[in-house]
Amino acid sequence: MTVAYPRKLSKNLGARQILSQVVRDREIHLITLNRYRYSEQRSCKDLTNLIEQLDGKSPELIKDLSRHISDEARHAMWLTDLLVDLGSSVGTPPGSSYIQEFERLLDAELHDAETDLDGFLISTLAAINVTEKRGCEYFSAHIYALKQAPQTDENIKIRETIERIFPEEAGHVRWGNRWLAKLADKSPEHRRKVETAKQRYSAIEQAAFESGMDITLGAELRRVSNLLDIANTMSVWERPQYLMERLPQTLLSPDLQLTRIDVAQRAWKRDPKAFMEKFVPMFLGGLNRNSVEQTKPKQTAKTTSA
Numbered sequence: 001m002t003v004a005y006p007r008k009l010s011k012n013l014g015a016r017q018i019l020s021q022v023v024r025d026r027e028i029h030l031i032t033l034n035r036y037r038y039s040e041q042r043s044c045k046d047l048t049n050l051i052e053q054l055d056g057k058s059p060e061l062i063k064d065l066s067r068h069i070s071d072e073a074r075h076a077m078w079l080t081d082l083l084v085d086l087g088s089s090v091g092t093p094p095g096s097s098y099i100q101e102f103e104r105l106l107d108a109e110l111h112d113a114e115t116d117l118d119g120f121l122i123s124t125l126a127a128i129n130v131t132e133k134r135g136c137e138y139f140s141a142h143i144y145a146l147k148q149a150p151q152t153d154e155n156i157k158i159r160e161t162i163e164r165i166f167p168e169e170a171g172h173v174r175w176g177n178r179w180l181a182k183l184a185d186k187s188p189e190h191r192r193k194v195e196t197a198k199q200r201y202s203a204i205e206q207a208a209f210e211s212g213m214d215i216t217l218g219a220e221l222r223r224v225s226n227l228l229d230i231a232n233t234m235s236v237w238e239r240p241q242y243l244m245e246r247l248p249q250t251l252l253s254p255d256l257q258l259t260r261i262d263v264a265q266r267a268w269k270r271d272p273k274a275f276m277e278k279f280v281p282m283f284l285g286g287l288n289r290n291s292v293e294q295t296k297p298k299q300t301a302k303t304t305s306a
Contacts (some may be wrong), residue, residue: 015141023145030088037079038093043072050124057117068172074183075165082161086154104206105230107242117191122183129176131204136173139166200233223250
């Protein structure tokens, strides 16, 4: 089967490049860690909702999901302890929400656990799998960046915490791959559905990822382009409803405007001169690989998530 991997931001910014800048700025670094925490915490809620939707169907999967929840709760606990020890916030992270955007772009209405259990499982597991892959990519890049950074007590403590989490997150990706392969082996039709789901949720995840990173001029139109990429993975009769329901918010995007204001205020307060010399040209010129403000990683959903 096809293996779907997360794509870079704007086809040039990779996770290592982003995290190498993040670890240099303590404020952004702590916000990033809090987004990890929020994602792990939110994952427990989303996976619990999934178990309730299954309502006893597929006991084997419910058993696995219960263990998955246990892992995510432990990760949230470790990250919460870390942030509190560092004197950082454990409130809702600022800026655009990767999790909320991912959920907004989902096509959950296309499958129902009551009428199409296998279709529901395929779409749900594909969604979980692709977000877990993004999480693994960022944890791995974060560990690498911290190894290259000054070996302060704080950086070592952060790295050790992420290193405890990363192997279990990689295990979640392998678990998702096994379940999708098991469903695909049921029939040629199941295999086709799994391949389609992988393409669709990879497009959804990429759109959600970019929405939290790209706040520059023209971001609304790039979001519309990503929305069309998602719609193109659907049948012709499914596309109009999907687009009509999501296009208005994608174009108007109030969360994008609020994020722009929040980031601009933070940049101005920190360094008015740099705001005029770097932030304004970056905003007007589009994505810039040298910008630190735009490289704030968003939450790693697990809806997983983050």
